[in-house]
Amino acid sequence: MSTTVNSFEEFELLQKDNKYLVVLFWAEWSKPSIQISAVFDQLAQQANNNAANKLKFLKIEAEKVHQVSGKYNVKSVPTVVFLSQGKLVNSIVGANPADIALQTNNFAKTCDTVKEEKKLLNERLEKLVNQAPVMLFMKGVPDQPQCGFSNKTVAILRENGFVFDSFNILSDQAVRNGLKEYSNWPTYPQLYINGKLVGGYDIIKDLNEEGELKEMKP
The missing domain is CATH 3.40.30.10 (Glutaredoxin)
Structure with a gap:
């Protein structure tokens, strides 16, 4: 399942401990947000079932934790953002389950590539030193x-x-x-x-x- 974030401080801690984040910004009053929230939980569960998947899924009420919403320029809900070591890689605005699923899959593949490249570089550095x-x-x-x-x-x-x-x-x-x-x-x-x-x-x-x-x- 995804993790609900209730404060900026909590978000900062999770970001520090997790390099790759998928974050849903939502609101209780938004019907599309509720729809996407269910899809988001399914994607999170699928990721949890894959031991090799290192994505962390977070849910944030955009208006409640406005410091994070402002940091990533979230202006409407639902919005899903993809973060790599705190940097914005991609974002999807609106209720588009198919696109969110596709981009989440692509993000996971990109992260795997980055991890493999880093592993190979570290092996090379160890040989060099x-x-x-x-x-x-x-x-x-x-x-x-x-x-x-x-x-x-x-x-x-x-x-x-x-x-x-x-x-x-x-x-x-x-x-x-x-x-x-x-x-x-x-x-x-x-x-x-x-x-x-x-x-x-x-x-x-x-x-x-x-x-x-x-x-x-x-």
């Missing part, structure tokens, strides 16, 4: 760094006698964006030793000044 005992993800290459922090990091590694491989994150947008999430580190360069993140330039600099970096050499 373990490609060598010491891996530096930087802007440019060691002999031609393309940012000051990458240049300084290379210098520190060489001063300490590190043998390392590198990856130019400017050459691959998927790796550049994906590694930030994979490592939970928002900037570059990033240094990995034995597959584990050491950190960026500031941490490398501090470790070097304290004499700890050399001790980490494989």
